[in-house]
Amino acid sequence: MSYLPKPKLHHPKLPTNAIGLTRRDYEGAISTLCAGCGHDSISSAIIQACFNLSLPPHRIAKMSGIGCSSKTPTYFLGNAHGFNSVHGRMPSVLTGAYLANRDLVYLGVSGDGDSASIGFGQFAHSIRRGVNMCYIVENNGVYGLTKGQFSATSDWGSVAKKGAINTDQPIDLAAIAVQLGATFVARSFSGDKEQLVPLIEAALVHEGAAFIDVLSPCVAFNNHPGSTKSYDYVREHNEALNKLDIMLRRDEITVKYAPGEVTEVTQHDGTILRLRKLHEGHDPTNRASAMHHILDRKAAGEIVTGLIYVDPEPSALHEHLGTIAGPLNALGDADLNPGIDALESINAALR
Amino acid sequence: MPQPITATNDFVVKFANVNGSGSASANGLFARSILRMGIPIASRNIFPSNIQGLPTWFEVRVSEAGHMGRRGGVDMMVAMNPQTWDRDVAEIEPGGYLFYDSTRPMPRSRFRDDITVIGVPLTEITNAAYSDPRQRQLFKNIVYLGALSALLDMEVEAVQQAIAAQFKGKEKLVPANFAALEKGRAWAQENLSCPIGLTLKRADAVGDRIFVEGNAAAALGAVYGGATVCAWYPITPSTSLAEAFEKYCGKLRKDPETGAKRYAIVQAEDELASIGMVIGAAWNGARSFTATSGPGISLMQEFVGLAYFAEIPAVIFDVQRAGPSTGMPTRTQQSDLLSAAYASHGDTKHVLLLPEDPTECFEFGATAFDLADRLQTPIFVMLDLDIGMNDWLCEPFKWDPARSMDRGKVLDAAALDEAKSFGRYLDVDGDGIPYRTWPGTHPEKGAFFTRGTSRDRYARYTEEGAPYVDNMERLLKKFGTAKSIVPRPITIPAKQPARDGVIFYGSSSAAMHEALAGLEADGIHLDAMRIRAFPFHDDVAAFVAAHERVFVVEQNRDAQLRTLLVNEEEIDPARLIPVLHFDGTPITARFIHAAVAQRASAANILPFRKATP
Ligand SMILES: Cc1ncc(C[n+]2csc(CCOP(=O)(O)OP(=O)(O)O)c2C)c(N)n1
Ligand code: SF4
Numbered sequence: 011m012s013y014l015p016k017p018k019l020h021h022p023k024l025p026t027n028a029i030g031l032t033r034r035d036y037e038g039a040i041s042t043l044c045a046g047c048g049h050d051s052i053s054s055a056i057i058q059a060c061f062n063l064s065l066p067p068h069r070i071a072k073m074s075g076i077g078c079s080s081k082t083p084t085y086f087l088g089n090a091h092g093f094n095s096v097h098g099r100m101p102s103v104l105t106g107a108y109l110a111n112r113d114l115v116y117l118g119v120s121g122d123g124d125s126a127s128i129g130f131g132q133f134a135h136s137i138r139r140g141v142n143m144c145y146i147v148e149n150n151g152v153y154g155l156t157k158g159q160f161s162a163t164s165d166w167g168s169v170a171k172k173g174a175i176n177t178d179q180p181i182d183l184a185a186i187a188v189q190l191g192a193t194f195v196a197r198s199f200s201g202d203k204e205q206l207v208p209l210i211e212a213a214l215v216h217e218g219a220a221f222i223d224v225l226s227p228c229v230a231f232n233n234h235p236g237s238t239k240s241y242d243y244v245r246e247h248n249e250a251l252n253k254l255d256i257m258l259r260r261d262e263i264t265v266k267y268a269p270g271e272v273t274e275v276t277q278h279d280g281t282i283l284r285l286r287k288l289h290e291g292h293d294p295t296n297r298a299s300a301m302h303h304i305l306d307r308k309a310a311g312e313i314v315t316g317l318i319y320v321d322p323e324p325s326a327l328h329e330h331l332g333t334i335a336g337p338l339n340a341l342g343d344a345d346l347n348p349g350i351d352a353l354e355s356i357n358a359a360l361r
Numbered sequence: 362m363p364q365p366i367t368a369t370n371d372f373v374v375k376f377a378n379v380n381g382s383g384s385a386s387a388n389g390l391f392a393r394s395i396l397r398m399g400i401p402i403a404s405r406n407i408f409p410s411n412i413q414g415l416p417t418w419f420e421v422r423v424s425e426a427g428h429m430g431r432r433g434g435v436d437m438m439v440a441m442n443p444q445t446w447d448r449d450v451a452e453i454e455p456g457g458y459l460f461y462d463s464t465r466p467m468p469r470s471r472f473r474d475d476i477t478v479i480g481v482p483l484t485e486i487t488n489a490a491y492s493d494p495r496q497r498q499l500f501k502n503i504v505y506l507g508a509l510s511a512l513l514d515m516e517v518e519a520v521q522q523a524i525a526a527q528f529k530g531k532e533k534l535v536p537a538n539f540a541a542l543e544k545g546r547a548w549a550q551e552n553l554s555c556p557i558g559l560t561l562k563r564a565d566a567v568g569d570r571i572f573v574e575g576n577a578a579a580a581l582g583a584v585y586g587g588a589t590v591c592a593w594y595p596i597t598p599s600t601s602l603a604e605a606f607e608k609y610c611g612k613l614r615k616d617p618e619t620g621a622k623r624y625a626i627v628q629a630e631d632e633l634a635s636i637g638m639v640i641g642a643a644w645n646g647a648r649s650f651t652a653t654s655g656p657g658i659s660l661m662q663e664f665v666g667l668a669y670f671a672e673i674p675a676v677i678f679d680v681q682r683a684g685p686s687t688g689m690p691t692r693t694q695q696s697d698l699l700s701a702a703y704a705s706h707g708d709t710k711h712v713l714l715l716p717e718d719p720t721e722c723f724e725f726g727a728t729a730f731d732l733a734d735r736l737q738t739p740i741f742v743m744l745d746l747d748i749g750m751n752d753w754l755c756e757p758f759k760w761d762p763a764r765s766m767d768r769g770k771v772l773d774a775a776a777l778d779e780a781k782s783f784g785r786y787l788d789v790d791g792d793g794i795p796y797r798t799w800p801g802t803h804p805e806k807g808a809f810f811t812r813g814t815s816r817d818r819y820a821r822y823t824e825e826g827a828p829y830v831d832n833m834e835r836l837l838k839k840f841g842t843a844k845s846i847v848p849r850p851i852t853i854p855a856k857q858p859a860r861d862g863v864i865f866y867g868s869s870s871a872a873m874h875e876a877l878a879g880l881e882a883d884g885i886h887l888d889a890m891r892i893r894a895f896p897f898h899d900d901v902a903a904f905v906a907a908h909e910r911v912f913v914v915e916q917n918r919d920a921q922l923r924t925l926l927v928n929e930e931e932i933d934p935a936r937l938i939p940v941l942h943f944d945g946t947p948i949t950a951r952f953i954h955a956a957v958a959q960r961a962s963a964a965n966i967l968p969f970r971k972a973t974p
Contacts, residue, residue, distance in 0.1 A: 068804050071645070084810060084822065091800035093644060094812035095637070096663050102592075102634040106641025106649065107800070109590045109625040114645075114801050132637070135630040327627075334621040338589040339646035339799065341623055343765045346587040348613035350762050356581065357757040360571035 028064035036061045038088040042081075048200035048226030048241075049079050049148045053086045055203055056117070056146075059210035060087060063258070070115045071107055075100040075129060078155045079121035079148035079226070098129025101136035101145070105327070108141050111337035112328045115214060116143035123153045126162035126181045133183070137190045137219045142326035144213040145221045147183055148200070150228035151239030158231035169236030184318055185304045187221040188297060193324035194220035195300070197315045199244050200227070205315060208254045212317070215258065215281050218324025225313065249307055251289045251316035257282040278323050285317060294320050363456040365477050367558035370400050370425035372436040374509075374559075377449040379442050381413030387502030388419040389752075390523045391509065395423060396572060396754070397519040399564045403429040403871065405751050405947055410597070410690040416445045425566050429718070429754060430872025433951030437559055439505065446471065458557060460509065462501075479553060481508045486544055500541040507545020514556035516563065517546065571719075571757045575748035576652075578719035579678055580605035581758065582726020583650055584613060587766045588676070590649035591626045592638035594657065597690050598746040599680035602652035603628075632657035636664040636675065643674040644811060646771070646799035648730045650676035655684045655697050658704065665739050666705025667813040669836070672786070672795065674733035674769075677701075678726070678742045680749040683945040692945025693746035695867055696917035701741040702895055702925055708833065710840050712847060713895040714742045717870035720755040721893075722748060725848065734769035736843055737797060745916070747868040747947040772798040777806040785809040785820040786832060793839030840896055847894035850901055853877070855886035862888040862908035863957065864901075864937075866922060869914055869948050876953035883954075885961055887912070895925060902930045905937070912957050914940040916948050 024032040036057040041050050060070065067089035074080035076097035083092040095103045104118045118136075125133040125147045136145070151168065153159040160168075163183065164176045187195045194216040198206040206224065213220035225244045227233045233240045238247075252273075258281055275283040275295060285294060292303050300319035307314045366372070374391075378384035385406075392404045403422040409415035422432055437458040440449045446467075453459060455475045461467065463480025472478050487501045510520050520542060528534045549555055580602050583591070593603040603626070610624045629635035635651045642649035653661070658679055668675045681697045683689035704711055712732060714725040722744060729740045770790075777783065777798060783806060786795050798807040809820035817828040853874075865873045870891055877889055890904045905911050905926070913923040920939035927934050940956045942948040 066804060068808060069801050071800050073641075089805065089808045091808050092810040092812075093641070094810065094814065095640075096667055096813060099633060099637045099664065102629065102637025103641035103644070105627070105634075106590065106592065106638035106643070107645040108641075109592075109627065109638065110642040110645035110647030110649070111799075111801065131630055132634055135634060139627070328625070331625050331627075332620075332622050333625050334616050334619070334623055338623065338625060339642075341587075341589060343587065345623055346589065346614070346766075347585055347760075350760055352613055353585070353758050353760050357569075357571050360573045360757075361569070 027061055029066060031061070031064070031067075033057060033061045035089065036067060036087055038083070038085045041085040043078055044230050046229040047078065048150060048228065049082050050085070051200040051203065052146065052148050052206070052224055052226055053082045055206045055210055057086045058203070058207045059214060062207070063211055063214060065115060065214070069113075070117055071104075072117045072119065073100050073104040073107065074119040075121070075124040076155070077121035077124045077153070078228075079119060080124055082148070083119055098124050098127065099132055100124070101129065101132035101141070104143055105136055105139065105141050108143065108327065110339045112142065112333070113337050116141070117214070118143050118145040120145070120147050121154070122147055122149040122151060122161040122163040122183070126183055130162070130181070134186065134190055137187055137192045137221060140191070140193070140219050140324070140326045140330060142217055142328070143219060144210065144216070145219070146210070147223050148226040149183070149223050149239070150226050150232050151237065152228050152232035154228045154231060165238040168238045169234075171231050171234055182304065182308070184221070184223040185301060188301050188304070188319050191219075192221045192319070193218035193321035195319040196221070196317045197223045197225070197313070199225045199248060199315055201241060201245065202248070202315070205250065205253065208256045209317065212254060212256045212281070212283055215256070215279065216277065216320070216324060217279060218321065218326050244313060247311060247313045249289070249312035249314050251292050251303070251314050251318065252285040252287050252294070254317050255284040257284060275320055275322050283317065283320060288316075294318065295322060363475050365458070365558045366436050366454065366456040368436065369560045369562050370423055370564055372423050372559045373432055373434060374421045374423070374437045374439065375435040375452070376419040376439040377442045377445050378417050378419065379444070380409055380411055380415045380417045382502070383499045384417070384441065384502050385419070386527065387506045390520065390527060391506055392421050392752070393523040393526070393572070394510070394515055394520040395421070395561060396567055397522050398516055398561055399567050400425055400561060401427045401429070401566050401570075401754050403431070403754065405431060405747070407946060408691050416442050423561070425564050427566060428871065428875040428950065430870070430875055431947050431949040432875065433949035439509065441505070458559065460505070460512070477557065479512065479557070481505065481545070481548060486548060490544060503538050503541035504545035507542040508549040510542070511546045511549035511555045512553065512557050514560045514562070567754065569757055570754050572752050572754050573719045574601065574750055574752050575716070575719045575722040575744050576602035576680060576750060577605040578722040578758070579726040579742060579744060579749075581609055582723040583676070583730070584609045585723070585760055586648065586727030586730035588648045588650050588730060589624045590639070590642035590647045591624070591651065592629045592635040592642075592649070593651050594629050594632050594635050594653065596654045596657050598682055598750045599652040599654045599657070599678060601750065602678055602680060632660040633664065636661040636677070639675045639677075640664060640668050640673050643733070644800070648676075648734070648766070650678065650730075652678040652680065654680050654682050655700070656687070658697055658700055662705045665711070666707060666709055668739045669705065669709045669711065670813055671811050672737040672797070673811070674737055675739040676729045676733050676742065677739060678744060681743065681745040683943070689945045691746070693868070693947055694916050694943055694945065695743070695745055695869070696921065696943070698743065698917070698921040699924060701743060710896070712736065712738065712740045712843050714740065714848065715866040715893050715895075716742065716744065716748065717867060717891065718748060718755045719753050720758065723758045728848070731767040732843075732847065735767055735846065736794060736839060737769060738839070743867065745868050770794060770796040772796050772802070772807060774803045777803040780806065783807050783809075784818045786816065786818045786835070788835050788838070792842040793835045793837075794842060844896045844898060847896065847898070849898050850893055850904070851891045852900070852904065853889040853891070855888050856881060857886045859886040859888045860908065861910045861912070861961070862890065862904060863912040863914060864890050864892060864904070864922070864926075865914040866892045869916060869953075872948050872950045872953055873914060875950035876957065879950060879954040880957060883958060885958060887957070892922070897926070897930060901926070902932065905930070905932050910936055910938055912938045912940050912960065914948070914953055916942050918943045
């Protein structure tokens with residue numbers, strides 16, 4: 011396998027966004043994943059979301075672990091810096107990168123094996139630390155790259171392609187993220203772009219730890235009857251909590267919102283998340299009831315999707331640490347070196 | 362009974378205490394009081410991996426001649442721990458002194474005949490003066506300090522100054538401590554013949570030297586080296602390094618107007634995360650480091666391989682302790698050398714810096730960041746518990762005001778604008794070191810994908826054999842470049858032409874210098890070389906080639922430096938004679954002297970005898 015650069019032929023009439031870029035400018039190399047893999051749909055949703063938000067691609071750091079899902083950063087945002095780290099340990103690398111430069115946009119992409127098994131600890135700690143990031147798990151309930159083993163998100167009783175039955179309890183990453191203090195938690199389905207794109211947009215602008223669990227069927231190993239992460243199963247059991255429109259500080263990103271009960275959540279940066287409620291009684295700003303709702307619907311055999319929880323006043327690690335406003339990597343000798351006099355007084359104190 | 366030992370400004374006092382009894386403070390005062398009299402000392406804490414109740418020792422080497430290593434042997438034992446009484450008493454040199462709490466009489470059978478026994482009823486004195494149990498315990502330590510000061514003829518002002526310095530900011534406590542001190546002094550002066558054979562006499566041998574632990578020095582080095590991100594996980598004996606970094610940054614690195622921090626410290630969830638954060642931060646252009654010890658190094662292996670292969674700077678302070686496994690967590694060793702030099706799977710080699718004392722911990726602590734940036738690779742600074750957690754009398758910290766951070770080959774937006782093309786892994790300058798650029802630098806140019814998977818010179822993923830080999834060979838070339846920029850070894854020629862040599866490094870240095878002098882007095886002349894870094898400078902192979910045999914002194918079982926020398930310099934193993942000390946205590950001059958002399962005679966090395974006049 012090798013890297014396939016995509017020809018950059020711009021159609022002159024391609025629509026441009028606020029910074030004059032076309033959707034093509036947010037693309038990456040041609041995907042080498044299996045045709046029909048849910049992960050490719052997520053890549054395309056990420057491209058769409060970044061285009062919609064007019065993010066300068068080079069100001070995005072796309073970080074991942076190891077797995078088919080973690081390969082995807084190559085396939086979007088070719089002009090962004092990517093980092094394909096080690097299996098399950100993307101969150102720490104992303105945390106470090108964020109510590110060095112808080113001014114970039116951090117997009118973490120991972121798989122369910124990557125984040126719920128080997129990387130479960132790092133997933134949890136990056137969330138509870140409040141790293142300002144959009145953390146997406148492309149959740150197919152299976153190990154794709156190592157060919158079909160169950161992952162820790164595989165449902166109890168679900169069947170592998172070769173017939174094995176899973177007898178371990180699954181980890182619900184979204185529920186855990188809510189519990190760990192994520193300030194933005196959503197779940198979606200790779201096959202539901204209309205729902206997924208605005209969720210990614212909202213997560214990218216959210217100034218705290220934002221987590222999206224995206225069910226993403228693996229066509230090679232987990233898209234058969236008996237799998238609870240197949241296209242058909244997810245479509246049938248999907249219970250959308252709400253439909254999200256996201257409005258940035260000034261510009262409304264989409265005006266298309268359906269009638270019905272509408273909740274507006276204004277984030278502290280001025281972004282407005284407009285939610286058309288489908289489920290009565292779901293208040294996305296109440297952590298306890300959000301948790302309750304996930305468990306409640308799960309008991310009813312439903313997979314809840316949409317914006318599960320959001321804290322409109324998030325705070326992030328740099329605020330907790332009390333670091334300076336700008337990036338630490340921009341500091342020079344004059345800012346960092348205490349100088350010869352300070353050293354002399356330290357010497358004196360040690361005599 | 363042999364003659365009682367008499368010595369002025371040259372003896373070893375050892376305190377045997379119980380962990381948690383508050384003795385550390387009194388023992389530290391003892392050491393600092395002697396320093397205040399202008400007499401050099403070297404002190405070593407030997408402590409258990411426990412908070413309370415287990416035995417702990419504090420050894421003070423008084424040496425006007427300036428020997429900063431351990432000598433070996435004890436001239437005076439301050440035996441305050443009944444648990445270890447027998448072995449403590451046994452350790453005293455013939456003619457030496459035993460100081461103990463005589464409140465409850467010890468059976469005669471438990472004393473030796475060849476030492477002088479000094480009993481002071483410490484418990485009785487303190488019980489009479491204090492009613493609070495905690496006070497009784499704490500002041501007992503100051504009372505024995507007072508008695509010792511009289512016995513050794515210490516200047517009382519020096520002790521008082523040390524107490525005043527210790528309680529700076531808590532001045533209320535000073536008079537009470539002065540009073541306890543006086544109680545001990547008075548009792549000794551009235552009841553014992555003071556001074557004994559071991560005496561202290563004001564000298565002028567300390568100069569402008571400082572007394573500091575290696576961990577604090579390394580942390581200060583990181584501050585001066587421009588580190589802004591520290592991610593760490595607590596582990597003895599490295600914890601105080603991260604804590605000192607936090608303390609120094611708190612004082613020296615805040616924005617003067619807003620009070621905001623120009624640094625970020627994260628106590629990670631484990632060592633895997635701490636090295637991951639270090640790598641992420643360095644990838645993004647911040648100078649970052651972690652501090653850990655052997656078990657942490659084990660956990661970091663996979664990430665270290667990533668940093669090596671993806672060429673990301675990282676600084677790792679490894680404060681070594683006795684392994685393997687949990688080993689002896691609070692004892693010292695130099696046994697992580699190989700696991701650091703070849704950390705991770707596949708073919709890797711890493712740069713190691715080997716400081717000898719806190720002064721060099723400061724220097725290498727700062728230099729490590731320049732090297733990491735210049736070489737775009739992990740740099741290990743190999744301290745050990747002995748340097749890291751003991752206070753050493755050493756040269757003051759120095760900094761050249763003209764010095765600035767060497768960020769290595771980093772392309773900024775202007776450079777990228779000018780560049781026709783950018784290949785992240787191109788060897789443009791022929792030194793094996795490519796150019797990098799930090800994320801977010803330029804809107805169109807310079808973006809590349811960092812990965813631990815093989816890629817070509819333009820950072821494009823490939824599993825083809827040729828670009829893989831090309832890359833691996835360039836990495837080797839880069840390691841060759843490192844040879845010329847890491848700290849050079851230091852050679853100490855023998856006073857007479859010598860056929861044989863000795864190689865040593867790190868915390869063995871102080872004891873080594875004393876051993877060399879002793880060996881010389883025995884007619885065994887050795888040229889010596891102190892190695893300060895891996896990869897080895899060409900001088901190292903030349904030194905070995907110039908000698909028939911070379912002793913390699915180190916503090917581990919498996920002669921790890923020797924293995925590296927054999928492996929990397931293709932030296933005939935028969936020419937490298939291992940001298941190994943690995944019981945967890947810092948190596949002593951006596952040990953080195955005896956071991957080298959014995960091997961020299963076993964190897965039929967005829968000493969060059971001094972010409973008799
Ligand atoms: C330390 C380590 N252990 C195991 C592996 C092998 N491995 C590669 S990908 C993977 C699982 C990937 O599964 P997931 O994260 O769910 O991603 P998917 O491929 O399904 O998208 C494993 C176990 C590895 N690369 N590194
Ligand atoms: S194996 Fe599964 S997860 Fe991997 S690319 Fe193919 S379909 Fe996608």
